[in-house]
Amino acid sequence: MSAANDNDKKARPCPICGEPMVMKYRPFCSKHCADVDLGRWLKGTYAIPAVEPPDEFEAEAALREAAQRPSGGEED
Numbered sequence: 862m863s864a865a866n867d868n869d870k871k872a873r874p875c876p877i878c879g880e881p882m883v884m885k886y887r888p889f890c891s892k893h894c895a896d897v898d899l900g901r902w903l904k905g906t907y908a909i910p911a912v913e914p915p916d917e918f919e920a921e922a923a924l925r926e927a928a929q930r931p932s933g934g935e936e937d
């Protein structure tokens with residue numbers, strides 16, 4: 862019984878275009894498809910950080926700094 866081993870030998874299709882996978886470019890079929898996938902990945906990565914404006918955080922930090930300063934004019 863070697864049914865389990867049979868499954869291992871089957872090449873998976875390229876997730877980009879569905880062509881049979883090539884070991885050199887796995888899990889893709891070619892460098893082109895690997896690049897396409899990488900491009901999607903990078904776009905997704907770059908899309909994330911531009912969403913949070915740190916305005917509130919900065920304002921709070923400024924308030925804290927002001928509160929820590931001595932408010933009296935002892936030095937004249």
Ligand SMILES: [Zn+2]
Pocket residue numbers: 875876877878879880889890891894
């Ligand atoms: Zn492909």
